[in-house]
Amino acid sequence: MTKKTVIFLAIAALALLAGIFAQRIQQLSEQTAATAPPIEFSLPDIDDKPHAISEWRGKFLVVNFWASWCGPCIKEIPEFINMQTELQAQGVQFIGVAIEEKAAVLDYLARVHINYPILVAGEAGLSLAYRLGNIINAVPFSIIVNPTGQIIHHQPGELSKDKLLSVLAPLLNKPKAE
Template identity: 55%
Template sequence: MNRKILVFCVVALIAVVAGIAFYGYRDQASSATTEPGPELNFSLPDLQDVPQPMSQWRGKILLVNFWATWCPPCLKEIPEFVKLQTEYQDRGVQFVGIALEDKQPVLDYQSRMKVNYPLLIGGEDAAMLAQRLGNVINTVPFTVIVDPQGKIVHRQLGELSREKILEVIQPLLKPN
């Protein structure tokens, strides 16, 4: 009996330490700021197979969201992104969705949901791109917020709330 309790306690301790390490990294990664660099210098095709360079949005507050149609938290946050894109586009905010899958499911989703910001197809390469941007645990959704100077000011592993977006972008917004 004592041996079972000891094994249970060791396993519980390992789980607690792993949880603390994960949340510590998540908090550190989500608030980290980096200098602009080559990680934001890429181009991906849109739903019409036209390459879209990220440089076209330089000077804007950019929210780059890595997502997939098979990801329930991703689909949950997109309607709020659509609202925020409408509300804040005139103040220099631009959302860009990068799908971690093939084009057809994204086309089907777009035809149903009418997403009002660019959806790019990243496929398998998008996971490596997300990793370069700070998604070290390879999760979706994953979002980076970039200031108008091209610096990453926020990384979000997992779902991103309206409140958190506004907290990060408010100081960066152009006046009305």
């Protein structure tokens, strides 16, 4: 065997092992999500009406922690508005959690019409986001939650449409159990 053949075979074997390893991690992640307790929290909306996250159980949730002073947050909101419209019929619900005071949220909402619920957490939203997996205190921060309430994806920083669809598409296209 030539040196090139040995190197090629070694690279191929490593790639195969990496693929198997990545698949196993994905399976373990899905199993963990299926056995984790559902997330639970309650926050007021802009009219001070409290909403428990369990109100939306039965849907895929995209919970986005944002602030009007955060450039990347403001950049992703128009895409979330579009995706809410596109994915609503497939059981996807976006929920915004503002991590600032109500007055700033109302000022922003006066300029931008958002077609999904906005909850106001103030600074307490940062500790809630941390509890839900935002260990680096990134803003924006999003989680994707399955219909039974378990977190299936954490996204520190911007959540692109491509990334969201890569997580949701395989799940949205699965046949429903009868």
